Amino acid sequence: KQEVTQIPAALSVPEGENLVLNCSFTDSAIYNLQWFRQDPGKGLTSLLLIQSSQREQTSGRLNASLDKSSGRSTLYIAASQPGDSATYLCAATNQAGTALIFGKGTTLSVSS
Amino acid sequence: GAVVSQHPSWVICKSGTSVKIECRSLDFQATTMFWYRQFPKQSLMLMATSNEGSKATYEQGVEKDKFLINHASLTLSTLTVTSAHPEDSSFYICSARFGGGASPEQFFGPGTRLTVL
Numbered sequence: 001k002q003e004v005t006q007i008p009a010a011l012s013v014p015e016g017e018n019l020v021l022n023c024s025f026t027d028s029a030i031y032n033l034q035w036f037r038q039d040p041g042k043g044l045t046s047l048l049l050i051q052s053s054q055r056e057q058t059s060g061r062l063n064a065s066l067d068k069s070s071g072r073s074t075l076y077i078a079a080s081q082p083g084d085s086a087t088y089l090c091a092a093t094n095q096a097g098t099a100l101i102f103g104k105g106t107t108l109s110v111s112s
Numbered sequence: 113g114a115v116v117s118q119h120p121s122w123v124i125c126k127s128g129t130s131v132k133i134e135c136r137s138l139d140f141q142a143t144t145m146f147w148y149r150q151f152p153k154q155s156l157m158l159m160a161t162s163n164e165g166s167k168a169t170y171e172q173g174v175e176k177d178k179f180l181i182n183h184a185s186l187t188l189s190t191l192t193v194t195s196a197h198p199e200d201s202s203f204y205i206c207s208a209r210f211g212g213g214a215s216p217e218q219f220f221g222p223g224t225r226l227t228v229l
Contacts (some may be wrong), residue, residue, distance in 0.1 A: 043222035
């Protein structure tokens with residue numbers, strides 16, 4: 001059964017820093033991997049989706065990579081801003097049409 | 113991206129009452145909807161998978177008689193928490209997948225905060 005782990009659980013950085021959030025998964029037979037943002041008490045905002053045939057996806061200051069062989073994905077945030085403060089969730093699915101398996105998230109705090 | 117709505121956004125009820133949560137796909141037909149639950153400071157845990165026109169598939173440990181799911185149309189799934197108790201207080205989020213085949217992405221609703229007194 002697929003398990004998703006995220007480290008660190010929390011991260012505090014000053015504004016302007018580049019940072020990396022890590023996600024690992026146990027089953028490399030992954031169909032796709034998705035990164036979400038969740039603000040306190042709110043729902044999920046999809047950031048990036050990487051399909052199994054892809055190695056990375058980029059959107060603005062965000063870049064997500066996928067390495068199936070090592071069971072890892074990273075979310076790179078460039079030039080962090082206080083508005084980036086949120087919990088970032090990584091989720092994977094092994095088959096088309098099946099539910100996502102979520103990690104516990106990394107709570108990011110960016111100070112001005 | 114596609115839009116999924118949930119209603120209500122929050123609800124407070126007394127112990128023993130039932131609460132219905134609606135999940136709607138606003139601009140696409142969702143053949144499959146998923147219901148997740150999130151306890152404070154925890155991640156989302158899948159409760160059940162709902163396919164239009166058929167019975168929901170529940171995850172291990174989720175009581176199907178307590179959490180009733182109905183997916184009567186391609187745009188609406190409902191989750192009814194029957195005889196709610198304080199331990200059912202949680203954040204309930206639905207997601208919807210459109211079409212069939214290899215459609216990769218799921219779209220999430222904004223969630224419903226349930227508080228049972």
